[in-house]
Each structure stands twice: as structure tokens, then as C-alpha cells.
Amino acid sequence: MPQIAKKQRLKNILLILGVIGPGLVTATADNDASGIATYAMVGAMFGYKMLWGLFLITISLAVIQEMAARMGVVTGKGLSDLIREHFGVKMTFFAMITLLIANLTTTIGEFAGIAASLEIFGISKYISVPLTALFVWYIINKGSYKKTEKFFLALMVIYVSYVISGFLAKPDWKEVLKNTFVPSFSFNSTFILIFIAMIGTTITPWMQFYLQSSVVDKGVDVKNLKYQKWDVFLGAFWTDFIAFFIIVATAATLHKHGIVIETAEDAAKALQPLAGKYASALFAIGLFGASLLGAHILPLSTAYAVTEAFGFENGLNKKMKEAPVFYGLILLFIIIGAGVILFPNIPLIKLMIIAQEINGILLPIILIYMLKLTNDKEIMGEYVNSRTFNIIAWITVVFIIILTLILLIEPFFGV
Amino acid sequence: MANVTSFYLSRVIGNKVYSEDKKVLGKLLDLIVDAKNIRPKVIAAKVKSGKDVQIVDFSFFIIYKEKGQYVIETRNLKPIDVQREDTIMLVKHILDKQIVDMNGRKVVRVNDIRLAVLSTGVYVIAVDIGLEGLLRRLGLAKPLKKVLKPLGKSIPSRLILWDDVEPLASPRLDLKLSTTYSKLSTLHPSDLADIIEELDKKTQAYVFSTLDEEKAADVLEELDVEAQRNVLESLPVEKAADLLEKMPADEVADILDEIKEERAEELLNEMEKEASEEVKELMEYPENTVGSIMTTDFIAFKTHFTVEQTIEELRRLKPEPDEIYYLYVVDNEERLCGVVSLRDLVISEPQTPLYEIMSRNVVYVKDMDNVNSLVEIISKYSLLAVPVVDDNKRLIGVVIINDIVYELLKVRKKLV
Numbered sequence: 001m002p003q004i005a006k007k008q009r010l011k012n013i014l015l016i017l018g019v020i021g022p023g024l025v026t027a028t029a030d031n032d033a034s035g036i037a038t039y040a041m042v043g044a045m046f047g048y049k050m051l052w053g054l055f056l057i058t059i060s061l062a063v064i065q066e067m068a069a070r071m072g073v074v075t076g077k078g079l080s081d082l083i084r085e086h087f088g089v090k091m092t093f094f095a096m097i098t099l100l101i102a103n104l105t106t107t108i109g110e111f112a113g114i115a116a117s118l119e120i121f122g123i124s125k126y127i128s129v130p131l132t133a134l135f136v137w138y139i140i141n142k143g144s145y146k147k148t149e150k151f152f153l154a155l156m157v158i159y160v161s162y163v164i165s166g167f168l169a170k171p172d173w174k175e176v177l178k179n180t181f182v183p184s185f186s187f188n189s190t191f192i193l194i195f196i197a198m199i200g201t202t203i204t205p206w207m208q209f210y211l212q213s214s215v216v217d218k219g220v221d222v223k224n225l226k227y228q229k230w231d232v233f234l235g236a237f238w239t240d241f242i243a244f245f246i247i248v249a250t251a252a253t254l255h256k257h258g259i260v261i262e263t264a265e266d267a268a269k270a271l272q273p274l275a276g277k278y279a280s281a282l283f284a285i286g287l288f289g290a291s292l293l294g295a296h297i298l299p300l301s302t303a304y305a306v307t308e309a310f311g312f313e314n315g316l317n318k319k320m321k322e323a324p325v326f327y328g329l330i331l332l333f334i335i336i337g338a339g340v341i342l343f344p345n346i347p348l349i350k351l352m353i354i355a356q357e358i359n360g361i362l363l364p365i366i367l368i369y370m371l372k373l374t375n376d377k378e379i380m381g382e383y384v385n386s387r388t389f390n391i392i393a394w395i396t397v398v399f400i401i402i403l404t405l406i407l408l409i410e411p412f413f414g415v
Numbered sequence: 416m417a418n419v420t421s422f423y424l425s426r427v428i429g430n431k432v433y434s435e436d437k438k439v440l441g442k443l444l445d446l447i448v449d450a451k452n453i454r455p456k457v458i459a460a461k462v463k464s465g466k467d468v469q470i471v472d473f474s475f476f477i478i479y480k481e482k483g484q485y486v487i488e489t490r491n492l493k494p495i496d497v498q499r500e501d502t503i504m505l506v507k508h509i510l511d512k513q514i515v516d517m518n519g520r521k522v523v524r525v526n527d528i529r530l531a532v533l534s535t536g537v538y539v540i541a542v543d544i545g546l547e548g549l550l551r552r553l554g555l556a557k558p559l560k561k562v563l564k565p566l567g568k569s570i571p572s573r574l575i576l577w578d579d580v581e582p583l584a585s586p587r588l589d590l591k592l593s594t595t596y597s598k599l600s601t602l603h604p605s606d607l608a609d610i611i612e613e614l615d616k617k618t619q620a621y622v623f624s625t626l627d628e629e630k631a632a633d634v635l636e637e638l639d640v641e642a643q644r645n646v647l648e649s650l651p652v653e654k655a656a657d658l659l660e661k662m663p664a665d666e667v668a669d670i671l672d673e674i675k676e677e678r679a680e681e682l683l684n685e686m687e688k689e690a691s692e693e694v695k696e697l698m699e700y701p702e703n704t705v706g707s708i709m710t711t712d713f714i715a716f717k718t719h720f721t722v723e724q725t726i727e728e729l730r731r732l733k734p735e736p737d738e739i740y741y742l743y744v745v746d747n748e749e750r751l752c753g754v755v756s757l758r759d760l761v762i763s764e765p766q767t768p769l770y771e772i773m774s775r776n777v778v779y780v781k782d783m784d785n786v787n788s789l790v791e792i793i794s795k796y797s798l799l800a801v802p803v804v805d806d807n808k809r810l811i812g813v814v815i816i817n818d819i820v821y822e823l824l825k826v827r828k829k830l831v
Contacts, residue, residue, distance in 0.1 A: 076617040085511050089526070089552035219616050219645055310549060311513075311524025 022214035023069060023228070026207055027235030028153055031242055032294035033113020033287055034106060035201040036159070037352040039243045040267040042198055043250030044259065046191065048171075048179035051247060053195060054240055055180050057202045060396040062236035063389050064367065067374045068208045069232045072215030073225055074383045079212045080309040082373050092309050095369055102205045102362045103302045107337035109355035110298060112348040113291030115341050116264035119348075120284040125341060133338035136295050140330060143316040148296070155289025159242050161274055161282060166245035168273035169252035176248055189410050196403050197353050200360025202243065203396070208366060210301045225383070246270070261349055299333035361404050364397045371397070419478050419485065423543070424505055424528040425552050426485050427478065432462055433488045440464055443487055445506040446473070446530075447497055448539055455577065457530070457537040459497050461504070469494050478532065505539070508582060513614070514542065515581040517598055520606045522583075522613040527551060529574060542580055545573030583618055600630055608637035611646075620649035632661035635670075644674045647682065656685035664690065665710040665818065668697035705789055706782035708822055709803045709812035715743045716769055718752060723765035725755075737815050740799040744773045751779060751802055751810040779804050782811060786822055789814060 042050050068079065075082060080099075084092045114132050115125035139148055185191070211232075220228050250270040254261065261267050268283035275282045303326050307314035313323040320327045340346070371393055374385045385393070424446065432440045441464030448455035457473050475490040503509060509525050516523045526548030529541040543551075547570045550556040556570065563569060581598045599607060599622070607626075611619055611634065623646045626634060635643060635658055647655050647670065659667045659682060671679040671694065683691045693711050700706030714734055716725050729739070742760075744753040753773030763772050779802045780789055792801060793816060803812040 076615040081615070084524070088511055089549060093553055216615065219641075219648075221648075311526065311544065 021231065022072075022211055022218055023065060023232035023235035024238065025149075025153065025235075026065070026211040026214060027239040028156055029210075029293055029297055030202065030204065030207055030235075030239045031156065031159060031290060032106075032110060032201075033116075033291035034109035034294075034352040034356045035243070036246065036287055036290060037109075037113070037116075037261075037264075037267065037349050038194075038197045038201040038356045039246040040250045040254075040270060041261055041349070041353055042194055043247040043270070044254040044261045044267075045194060047251040047255040048175050048248070049184055050195060050198060051176065051179040051244065052181060052183040053198060054202070054243055054247065057199055058236055058240040060199075060392060061203050061239065062233050063392045064203055064208070064370070064396070065211055065232045065236055066229055067370055067385065067389065067393065068212040069215045069228050070225065070383055071370070071374060071380070072212040073220045073222055073228055074380055076216055076219075078216055078305070078308055079209045079370070079373075080305040082379065083369055084309045084311075086373060086376065086379065087369070091369075095366065096306050096309055098362050098365045099205055099209070099305060100302065102359045102366075103298050104333060104336060105355040105358045106204065106206060107295065107298045107302075107333050108340045109352040110291045110294035111337045111341045112346075112351045112355075113287050114295065116348040116352075117284040117287035117291060120264055120268065120280050129338045129341050132292065132295065133334050136292075136299070137331065137334055140296060140300060140316070149293065152289050152293035152296070156286060156293065158282060158286035158289070159246070161271060161286075162242060162245040162249050165271050165274035166249040166252070169249055169270075170273075171248050171252035187406065187410070189407060192403055192407050192410070193357055194353070196360035196400065196407070197356035198360075199396075199400060200358070200363060201356040202239065203363060204359050205363055205366040206298060206301055208370060209305045210297060213301070213304065222383070249273070262347075263349060267349070295334075295337065299330045299337070302333060303327075303329040360400060364400045367393060367397050419480050419532050421529060421531045421540070422478065422485060423548075423551065424510060424530060425548075427487060428506060428510075430485060430487055432460075432464075432476075432492075433486065435488060435490060440489065440492055444468065445504050446537075448503050448505060450501045450503045453578070455503065455539045456535075457539070458502070459495055461506075462492060464492070470497060471495065473537070476537075478537070503582065509542065513583055513618075515583065515599060515610055516544065516575050517579040517581060517602075518575065520602065520610060522610055523575075539577050541574040541576050543572065543574050545571055547572035583614070583622070600626060604630065604633035605637045608634050608639075608642070612639055612642045616645050616649075619645055624650060624654075628657060628661065632658050636662055636666050640670075640673050643670050647674055648678055652681055652685050656682050659694075660686055660690045663710050663712050664693040664697055665708060665812075667694045668707070672698060700782065703786050704782065705780050705784045705786060705803055705814060706812070708786060708818050709782065709814045710818070711812045712738060713743065713802075713810075713813040714738055715745045715749075715751075715810055716755075718744055718746055718768070718770040718773075720744075720769045721765065722760050722763045722767050722769070722772070725769060726760055737800070737817065738813075740815070741802075743777070743802050743810055743813075744769050745810050748807075749809045751777060751804050751808055753777060754802075777802060780814070781806070786819075789819060790823065793819060 071077075071079065071082065077085075080092070080096070083095050087095070111129055111132070115129050118128040119125060215228065250261075250267070253259075253270045253272065254266070259266060259269065264284065264287060265280060268280040271279035271283050304314055306312075306329060307323070307326045310325075312325040314326040315323065318326070340351075341348070371385070371390065373379055375390065377384055428443055428445070430443050432443050434440050441462040443460060444463050445461035446457050447459040447461065447470065449458050459470050460473050460476060462469060462471055469492065471489075472493045472495045475493060477488050479486055479488070505528055509528060511525060513522050513524055515521070523544045525542045525544060527543035528539060529543060531538050531540045547556055550559060550570060559570060599610070602610070607630075611622055614622060619642060623631060623634070635646065638646065650658075659670075667690075671682065683695060686694070697706065697709075697711065712735075714729075714732065716728070720728075725742070729742075739757060742755050742757070743751060744755060746752050753770070753775050754777045755769060755773045759772050759774075778792060778796050778798065780792060782803050782805055789801060792798070798816070800813050800815045802810055803814060805811050
């Protein structure tokens with residue numbers, strides 16, 4: 001008997017390894033340039049005070065990503081396909097406009113990350129940004145994105161250094177623990193905006209589309225749904241594990257000394273306990289990898305989502321003439337993304353955070369579409385959302401909407 | 416009040432349904448057509464009145480235009496039963512969904528549906544897959560046209576006649592058609608493969624499973640690796656194995672190399688022993704060796720065969736065209752000793768034995784040779800096929816020029 005049990009266990013492990021990937025890759029890409037900037041800002045401005053938020057967001061993230069992955073596995077279709085087929089043209093148009101705005105701001109944020117990281121090495125943004133824009137366009141057109149992806153992902157492993165730095169900075173662990181589980185809240189717009197940015201960078205609209213199509217591409221069988229679930233959960237945990245330590249490290253260094261983050265150089269200081277004078281370089285390399293990955297993923301996944309939804313030709317195996325809308329969108333995103341950064345004196349870090357605030361505010365719209373789809377028996381059959389999942393996802397939606405509303409009325413009441 | 420001769424589905428769906436005395440009876444949700452006809456006729460309507468949704472007889476309905484809007488009027492809402500088989504719900508099954516455009520041989524998305532009003536009823540005539548359809552759905556087509564008209568420009572509209580449309584029934588859409596894919600199966604296997612590749616994995620497997628065996632085997636050969644993998648992993652084992660038996664062993668070996676090992680084992684076990692042995696042998700050859708791309712379906716004759724016997728044998732075997740480029744001649748130990756062409760056979764006396772007419776200097780390659788050497792040989796001697804021998808010079812396979820071209824393309828794709 002033990003022999004059989006062992007065999008079964010081995011088989012399970014193999015099955016898990018077989019489906020693992022989409023969730024973990026998406027999660028790693030989730031800690032993009034704007035993500036790093038936002039978490040660093042959270043730690044620098046509010047110390048440990050928002051850790052409880054991150055803890056709750058992790059649960060939402062896991063639940064929402066699982067919904068996207070499950071939709072992919074059960075229907076074999078991408079999110080924008082499903083939106084189009086079940087909501088018609090008008091609602092699809094609305095969803096796509098939302099996605100376009102969210103993704104465009106994120107793309108700008110990625111190019112801001114490229115500029116900020118290379119500025120640490122003394123490279124002017126007027127050189128770095130146009131060159132990377134050309135590079136991104138070249139890589140995408142050559143269709144070799146899949147190969148380069150691994151390289152960018154590898155660069156992002158650098159963020160593990162935040163975990164070490166977080167320990168070396170000797171944070172007040174009691175404080176950390178308390179703040180992770182006991183919520184505290186300030187009713188001022190800076191706090192709320194940064195909080196929304198934190199949600200917006202952790203659970204992004206683009207991730208839902210990207211993850212679902214990765215799962216579809218992988219062709220995971222419905223039988224292996226439970227293993228897919230673990231891939232996604234592991235990914236959610238991994239994203240926020242890093243995020244947690246970025247916040248702790250910045251809180252224990254920058255916040256303690258009252259340093260405000262204005263440039264990437266400032267944010268890099270959180271890595272000093274580990275890397276000393278090399279902190280800036282270490283930070284810059286990681287940020288560069290993260291930004292570059294995002295600068296590829298966002299134009300590409302937006303172009304796929306929009307063309308799929310409206311039935312335009314798409315795919316990198318098509319020629320530019322055959323799929324003008326597809327390539328046009330990619331080009332537009334790269335040009336605008338890079339172009340905005342070239343304005344003189346544009347505040348890079350702030351730009352990254354604003355991108356995430358917009359993402360956070362727009363997120364509920366995409367989530368509502370997803371909730372409708374994952375609760376539709378005709379689409380999901382027996383795999384519709386469980387009650388717990390619905391409750392968690394709806395709380396997330398309502399919570400963000402309330403935060404946004406407070407933000408809107410706050411100036412009138414001066415709370 | 417103006418008579419309507421044709422209209423777009425999007426202009427009537429969601430409109431109110433009125434009684435003859437202009438009372439609101441409900442809202443039109445969907446139109447249901449009889450798919451058995453070449454021109455599908457609207458037979459029923461899905462109407463929502465209050466909270467109830469019912470399927471009602473369409474023969475009492477009239478549609479006319481008043482002040483630029485379509486008005487739907489009916490004498491009464493008489494519920495009818497429509498059978499599920501061979502009826503299509505236009506909104507649920509076609510609108511916004513993917514269909515196959517048989518002329519363009521492409522998978523496209525339906526933006527709108529055009530219907531015609533005749534004295535005998537309302538019929539589906541075409542689907543709109545163009546930009547105009549999208550804009551119409553957004554309520555932007557008319558205003559945009561007004562703006563563009565003075566500039567002498569128009570919005571491109573693309574309609575496909577219903578005759579050239581194949582709806583993509585799938586279990587998910589709950590659409591059952593007895594004529595499923597009758598149009599699709601008329602396509603050339605490689606066109607059909609291109610279409611199947613464009614579909615999502617579930618529909619892919621479904622469409623594939625509706626093809627008859629001969630067609631399915633031809634299409635499977637033409638599919639790209641990803642689609643092959645998907646199809647073979649989603650079909651029932653027995654069915655997949657039957658298909659593989661119908662294919663040349665070298666193709667099967669290529670495919671099985673790409674799919675999960677477990678599944679490949681399963682399929683090989685299910686296949687007839689003779690066929691699977693052959694495949695297994697081929698699969699053992701390392702990549703880039705001649706053995707990995709050769710086919711074992713070749714014809715060889717013994718040296719002592721007469722021309723008459725040979726021709727009779729050929730009549731019996733009815734080989735594929737690419738198997739009779741060259742006829743190889745072997746001795747009793749299966750060793751390659753010559754080659755004859757069809758021309759040689761035709762011009763010789765019936766009783767001549769093959770060893771008298773065969774050409775003895777045959778160009779051949781060894782199974783463990785590198786594929787690159789093959790390319791050189793084929794181009795140097797302008798051959799259509801090259802025989803493959805093992806270390807004892809026993810004839811074990813043939814490489815046909817098609818397979819080499821494919822191999823070269825694969826290498827080029829990898830480099831890009």
C-alpha cells in the first residue's frame with residue numbers, strides 16, 4: 001500500500017508541474033516597474049500601516065486570478081472573446097475602452113521605469129527610452145518575445161534581495177505583525193490614493209486577460225483544474241511575498257528616516273542594508289528587467305484582447321498588412337508609452353503611481369464582467385463560482401468603488 | 416408606415432413587440448430559424464414579457480418601418496415548441512460568435528445578420544463581418560456616414576452570403592445541426608487544417624471529431640504541432656489510434672514525438688501491432704538523422720520478378736502517387752540492388768526479369784546519416800526520392816522530397 005501512495009504522490013507532483021507556469025509567470029510580471037514604485041512608496045510614506053491591506057489584497061488576488069484561470073480552462077477561450085460573445089458589441093466596447101485606458105497608463109509607467117532605472121546609471125532618458133522603444137518593437141515583430149521573456153523574468157529574481165534586505169534592516173517585527181492583521185485607516189486623499197494604487201498594481205486589469213490567454217495557450221484539461229488552482233494561488237502568494245518585503249524594507253529604512261521617494265535613487269536606498277553602495281545598481285537592474293518585461297507584455301496583450309473582441313485579424317505570424325489593427329495598436333502603445341516620458345521634467349516615480357491609481361479605479365469594471373461570466377451556468381457549467389469566491393470578489397469590487405467615491409467627495413467635505 | 420424588404424438583426428433585437436392595437440406585449444430577445452432549409456426561415460421568436468420569456472410562433476409577426484424605426488407587431492403571442500435539433504437561435508448561436516467564411520476560408524466574427532422579408536416569410540440571407548456592422552451596433556454607423564459622405568468616403572461593409580457560412584456548432588453553444596460541417600468537409604484538407612488551427616481548443620476538438628475518418632486522417636497530417644497535440648489528446652483513444660493507423664508511419668512518429676509520452680504510449684498500445692511497431696522503430700531514431708524523417712511505406716520487388724508480375728502487383732497495391740516515383744529492387748536478403756522506373760516497365764517485354772532492366776547504380780543513404788547530406792544528394796542528382804538502407808545495405812525506407820522540404824522549412828522557422 002505505501003508503494004501505491006508514494007506513486008500517487010509522485011504523479012500528483014508531476015501533474016502540478018505540468019500545469020504550473022501561467023499563474024507563476026503572470027504573478028512575477030505583476031511586480032512590474034509601477035508595482036515596485038508603488039510598494040516602495042507605500043512603505044516610505046506610511047511605514048507598516050498598509051500591510052493589513054496587502055494581506056487582504058493577496059486573498060482577493062488569489063480568488064480573482066483563479067477565476068480568470070478557471071474560465072480559460074473550462075471554456076478554452078480568452079477573456080475578451082467571452083466578453084464579446086456574451087455581452088454584445090456595446091458592452092464589449094465599454095470594456096475595451098476601460099482596458100485601453102488602464103493598459104496605456106501602465107505602459108507609460110513601464111517606460112517611466114525604464115527611464116528611471118537607466119538614469120541611475122547616468123543614461124539620459126532621451127537616449128534610453130527611444131532605444132528601448134525600438135528594441136521592444138523589434139523583439140515583438142521578430143516574434144521572439146517568448147524567448148526573451150525568460151531573460152526578463154530572470155532579471156526580476158533580483159527582487160528576492162528585498163526579502164534579505166527586509167531582514168537585515170531589522171524592522172520592528174512586532175509592529176510588522178500587528179499591522180499585517182490589524183487594519184488602520186486615514187481618511188485623507190493621499191492615503192486613499194496610495195491604497196487604491198496598491199490594489200491597482202497588485203490586481204490589474206491586464207493580468208486577467210493575460211493570465212486567461214496563457215492558460216488557454218497551455219491547454220490545461222478540466223480534469224487538472226485543481227492543480228491549475230495551486231499554480232495561481234502560489235503565484236498570488238509569491239507576488240505579495242515580495243511586495244510585503246518591499247514595503248517592510250522601505251518602511252524600516254526610508255520611512256524611519258523620513259526620506260520621501262522622489263526618484264528611483266531614493267527608492268533604491270531600501271536595498272542598502274543588503275547591498276551597501278551597490279544598492280542603486282541592484283535596484284536599477286531589477287527595475288529595468290521588470291519594466292522591459294511589462295513594456296513587451298502590455299502592448300502585446302492589449303492588441304490581442306482588442307482584436308479578438310472585435311474580430312480583427314491578429315497574431316504575430318501575420319504580416320503587418322494582413323493585421324493592420326493588431327500591429328497598429330502595438331505601435332501606438334509603444335509610441336505613446338515612450339513619447340510621454342520624453343516630456344522634459346516629467347516626474348517618473350509619480351507617473352508610475354498615477355498609472356496604478358487609474359488601474360485601481362478601473363479594476364472594478366473588469367471584475368464585474370468577470371463575475372458575470374464566472375457565474376453564468378451556460379458558460380461555466382458545473383464550474384461556476386463558489387459562494388465564498390463570489391463574496392470575496394464582490395467585497396473587492398465594492399471596497400474599491402467606496403474608496404473611489406470617498407476620493408471624489410473628499411474635496412467637498414474636507415474630511 | 417413603410418414596408419420593409421430587408422433589415423439587420425441588430426436593428427430589431429431589443430425592440431418592443433406591439434399588439435395590433437399598439438399595446439406593448441414584450442421585448443424581442445432572439446429569432447429562431449429553421450436550419451434545414453438552404454435559406455433559413457424565421458420560425459419563432461423569443462419574447463420577454465414582464466418576467467416571462469417565451470418562444471412564440473413567428474408567423475403572426477410583421478415588421479415595418481415608422482419614422483425611421485423598425486416596429487414589430489404581432490396578432491398574438493402564441494407559444495410554440497421548436498425542436499432543438501436543426502434550429503439556430505440567431506443571437507445565441509450566431510451573433511458575436513465565430514463562424515467559418517467558406518469563401519475566404521477563414522474564421523471570422525459575426526457583427527450583424529441581414530434578413531430579407533419575402534411574401535412567404537422572413538429569411539436569413541447574409542452575415543455582416545465588416546466594420547460597418549460593428550459601428551451600427553454602437554449606433555455610430557449613420558452619424559459617421561453623414562460625416563464621411565461630403566468627403567467622398569464610405570465605411571467598408573463586408574457581407575457573406577449565408578450559403579458561404581458554416582456556423583461553428585459546439586457543445587458549449589448547445590447547437591445541434593444534422594448538417595454539421597457538411598460545407599467544411601468539402602474543403603481541401605490543408606485549408607480545413609488552417610481553419611481548425613484558428614479555433615479555440617474545445618471547438619477544435621469538436622469540429623475534428625465530426626469529420627469522417629478518411630478526411631480526419633488527411634487533416635491531422637496537415638495540422639500544426641499544437642493543434643495535432645490538442646486533437647490527439649482530446650479524442651477518445653480508440654478513435655485517435657484508428658486515425659493514426661491510416662497515416663504514414665513517419666508522420667505518426669513525428670506527431671507522437673510531440674505529444675505527452677504517456678498519451679503516446681497509450682495510442683501506440685491501442686494501434687494495430689504491425690503499424691505501431693513500425694512507428695516505434697522510427698521514433699527511436701535521433702533527430703536530424705535520415706531515419707527520423709524516412710517513410711517505411713515503400714514498394715520493393717525481388718530481382719527475379721518479371722515485368723508482367725511487377726505490373727500486376729502494382730495494380731493490386733494501388734500505391735499512392737509519391738510511392739511510385741521509383742520502384743526499388745531487392746535480393747532475397749532484402750538488400751537494395753537496383754531501381755526501375757515505370758518507363759522501364761512499360762517499354763520492356765512482359766517476361767523480362769527485373770534484374771535485366773534495372774539500373775544498378777542506385778544512389779542511397781544510410782538511416783543514421785545526417786539530414787543535411789540528404790539535401791545535397793537530392794539536389795545533386797535531381798531525385799524525387801532516395802532509398803534508405805541500414806548497415807547491411809538492407810532497404811528499410813524511403814525519403815520523399817516533400818518530407819525534406821518540410822524538414823528544411825522547420826529548420827528555417829526555428830532560426831527566425
